[in-house]
Structures are given as structure tokens and as C-alpha cells.
Amino acid sequence: METNSIAIDGPAGAGKSTLSRRVARRFGLIYVDTGALYRCVGLFALRNNVASRDEIGVARLLPDIRVEMKYDSEGIQRMLLCSEDVTEAIRLPEASVYASDVSAMPAVRDYLLSTQREMADKYDVIMDGRDIGTVILPSAGLKVFLTADPEIRARRRYLELLNRGIKTSFEDVFSEMISRDKNDSERAAAPLRVADDAIMLDTTALSFDDSFFALCELISGRFSL
Numbered sequence: 001m002e003t004n005s006i007a008i009d010g011p012a013g014a015g016k017s018t019l020s021r022r023v024a025r026r027f028g029l030i031y032v033d034t035g036a037l038y039r040c041v042g043l044f045a046l047r048n049n050v051a052s053r054d055e056i057g058v059a060r061l062l063p064d065i066r067v068e069m070k071y072d073s074e075g076i077q078r079m080l081l082c083s084e085d086v087t088e089a090i091r092l093p094e095a096s097v098y099a100s101d102v103s104a105m106p107a108v109r110d111y112l113l114s115t116q117r118e119m120a121d122k123y124d125v126i127m128d129g130r131d132i133g134t135v136i137l138p139s140a141g142l143k144v145f146l147t148a149d150p151e152i153r154a155r156r157r158y159l160e161l162l163n164r165g166i167k168t169s170f171e172d173v174f175s176e177m178i179s180r181d182k183n184d185s186e187r188a189a190a191p192l193r194v195a196d197d198a199i200m201l202d203t204t205a206l207s208f209d210d211s212f213f214a215l216c217e218l219i220s221g222r223f224s225l
């Protein structure tokens, strides 16, 4: 049976989180950023000096990891890692690389599966990630695959990091994004791919507002929210 949930998948920097957050506010949905969960596991491994591709080492850490998702009074998702608020720390570039590496591990994906499904059971969600439409919420009422040219995505991500006061260069952001795209698409476990019943939305030539309106139209056409 189809649900009222919305699944947004796509590569890094496609605008998934910014758009989903705004859509959530517009339609009264709960926005779930699932990448933040993988980032928490990645950060934990980084802090414990476990190499990002050490599958056995990371699996050994899992029983000690406590990841919680909280929403502040403005509806912003905050991430708690063993009670510490790591919402900002997980955005650092090294945490991105770690997140992508640990997300290729089936043990990590299994570990985070129930948290994601529970959110969708409890609330009408707009959930973004890489495998939401294909694995996590196969019955989502609307699936959108959001994409844009790699250079545009890197440019947007670079500006976002600058706005957050994180110093980096466009070249570094671009090459990190290309390698993460490759990682996320070529892994065996739940790789990034377009669900058969997903609608493709390419935002390369669209402004943020235009992307938002395009997404809202898809939602209004599908649900009576």
C-alpha cells in the first residue's frame, strides 16, 4: 500500500536537503535527513581512529554507537552521537568521506535501517538519501530522483560550506564529490540508483525557487496535503 511519505534520492549536492526542508515546512511534513545518520557513524569511526574502509573495525564499534535524531523548536533536525550534539561536526569534509565509506558496509546499513523506518511509521515524512525509494521506503507515495550536473552541485556545496564558515577550495569540494558519487553508486549494498517508479528532477538549469516550485507541483499532483 502506498503511504503519504515522500522519498528524495540523488547524488551529493543535488539540493536534496535544502529543498526537502522547505517542502516539509510548506506541507507540514517531518524532514528526515538520512545522510546525517551515516555521517554520525563515520564521525564515530574517525574519532576512534578506525580507518574508514575497515569493515571489521567499524562493525566492532556499532554496539557502542548511540545515534539519536531530535527536532528543535524550529523543526530543525539535530543529531546526537552518544548524547553529544554533532549536528555541525558531521558536516566537515572528512566526515563526508567517512560517511560515504561506512555507508558501503552492509552492517552499517542494517544498523540504521530501523531508525529510518520507524520515523516513516510514526510521521508523514519527506526523507532524503540514496536508497530511500529503492530500499527504505519502497511504498513511498512519491519518489523523486533529484540531480544536477556535477559542477553545479559542487559549486552549490562549496557556497554552502563557505556560508557555514568552513574553509575549503572549490577544487577540493569538486574532487571529493566526484569520488563520493562513484563510491555511492558503485557499492554493492543499496547503491544510489533511480527507483523504477521515481520521477527525475534535474535542477541544473533551475534556481532554488524554481526547483522548489517544481517539487511542490509534483507533491500537489500526487497527494491532497
Ligand code: DC
Binding pocket: 012, 013, 034, 035, 036, 038, 039, 096, 099, 100, 103, 104, 128, 129, 130, 131, 132, 180, 184
Ligand atoms: O546526503 P549526505 O551527503 O549527507 O550523505 C552522506 C553519505 O552517506 C553519502 O556519501 C552516502 C551515504 N548515504 C547513504 O548511503 N544512504 C543514504 N540514505 C544517505 C546517505
